[in-house]
Amino acid sequence: MGEKTVTACLLIVGDEILSGRTTDANLPFIAKRLNELGVRLMEVRVIPDAEARIVETVNETRAAFDYVFTTGGIGPTHDDITSGSVAKAFGVKLMRNPEAVRRLERHYPPGALNEARLRMAEIPEGAALIDNPVSAAPGFRLGNVFVIAGVPRIMQAMFEGIAPLLVGGKPVLTRSVSCTVGEGTLAKGLGWIQDRYKSVDIGSYPYFRMGGFGTSLVARGTDAALLDKVIHEIAELITSLGGTPSIDALTG
Amino acid sequence: MGEKTVTACLLIVGDEILSGRTTDANLPFIAKRLNELGVRLMEVRVIPDAEARIVETVNETRAAFDYVFTTGGIGPTHDDITSGSVAKAFGVKLMRNPEAVRRLERHYPPGALNEARLRMAEIPEGAALIDNPVSAAPGFRLGNVFVIAGVPRIMQAMFEGIAPLLVGGKPVLTRSVSCTVGEGTLAKGLGWIQDRYKSVDIGSYPYFRMGGFGTSLVARGTDAALLDKVIHEIAELITSLGGTPSIDALTG
Secondary structure, three states, X not given: OOOOOEEEEEEEEOHHHHOOOOOOOHHHHHHHHHHHXXXXXXXXXXXXXXXXXXXXXXXXXXXXXXXXEEEOOOOXXXXXXXXXXXXXXXXXXXXXXXXXXXXXXXXXXXXXXXXHHHHHHEEEOOOEEEOOOOOOOOEEEEOOEEEEOOOHHHHHHXXXXXXXXXXXXXXXXXXXXXXXXXXXXXXXXXXXXXXXXXXXXXXXXXXXEOOEEEEEEEEEEOOHHXXXXXXXXXXXXXXXXXXXXXXXXXXX | OOOOOEEEEEEEEXXXXXXXXXXXXXXXXXXXXXXXXXXXXXXXXXXXXXXXXXXXXXXXXXXXXXXXXXXXXXXXXOOOOHHHHHHHHHOOOEEEOHHHHHHHHHHOOOOOXXXXXXXXXXXXXXXXXXXXXXXXXXXXXXXXXXXEOOOHHHHHHHHHHHXXXXXXOOOOEEEEEEEOOOHHHHHHHHHHHHHHOOOOEEEEEEEEEOOEEEEEEEEEEOOHHHHHHHHHHHHHHHHHOXXXXXXXXXXX
16 A cells, blocks of 8 residues: 555453453454554464463564554462563563552552552563553553553553554555345455455455344455445445445444 | 363454454354363464465464364455465365365355355365355364354354364363452462462452452362362452452353
């Protein structure tokens, strides 16, 4: 598409997601917000609370993507090992950060800031703190890696704090059209349309709801006028095959 | 824990998940079912519909884990490239599979089985078909890689067909106890309990619901009696800190 694509990877640290006990709610939020900011989420990995896996994965992904976000594992308990693992990945020390201590001191009632909670002020040397307006304990940024909380409410507040720091490309826009024509019937004509508009990504997504199958056709790209053209050609294709296209509003 | 751990990785192939347009519903299902079968889901990756990324990721993960599952990208349209990419990863040809053609012929009304739909019968050489009782077009198994559909209803039906083929270790059991004591208050005692029971994984998960924060403490392991012991020690810890433990039923 001409301009540079700014890429990101999300690392969800959490045994509880891998065991199926908890359903992750952070991926859809981060995916949408990055999209709005013109940053392309290229990969997501869910990895266990295991130091070696976190270190390896952080080092692999921070070399491969412009931005890396981690969620989870920065609380006060023994299974919260993300901060220490990220420090190790960068080869720097984990140190008690005086500003993080001050924030915790302001947040907790007298006597409540015990040794366990002070662990949340252990931040890799050289990292910049990320504000936590919900529960004080900060995240941090080290190089191109942003380490934020796993609890959705805290994660979202932290993300909004760092969003202005992210330098994205042109936002990717989405238009879509739905119908009850099967995707196998649409496939040939859809392929032709895709071939003629290389700068637009056309996706076809079958769905099953309200007792029947249908197909959503989604066009993604940075040029709103071109997307409009493509989506109307797809709508004509649907009509020519006896279907009724339902064009959705521009999003993204 | 003494016996061999059987590991798995799930690859979710789909631009629509990475853009935030669609929320994945397959991870929680597969995570829970694998857990029941004694297979440990060790990693999940969401990757784009891009051949090079699928090939690389399949080759990296099939070497690292006992089982790899892919969901998505096996339909009839131009953006369905999982089967071809997996064939490439294994260095085998993608060929029209006669049995897959027969299944499609039985499923579609006369005239509906066009060239696009016949693409769904293109299966890597040497692969075994995976039944699709919902919409006929099969998945396949090649080596330790299981390629299944992305539509949840079809994915689930395919998964139940392959579940008997999966050889797991001892199922991992979960017990949990909740309270409104903060995890920072529990952390020290919890660390002591974890230190004494190395074969049990104890996780601490803060949550926010109904207007307040709380903490879930989760013990995972293969020995039900030991889990029971651990969870009761955690409950005693909660009581000693002025909280009211609420012990959940044994699951997993």
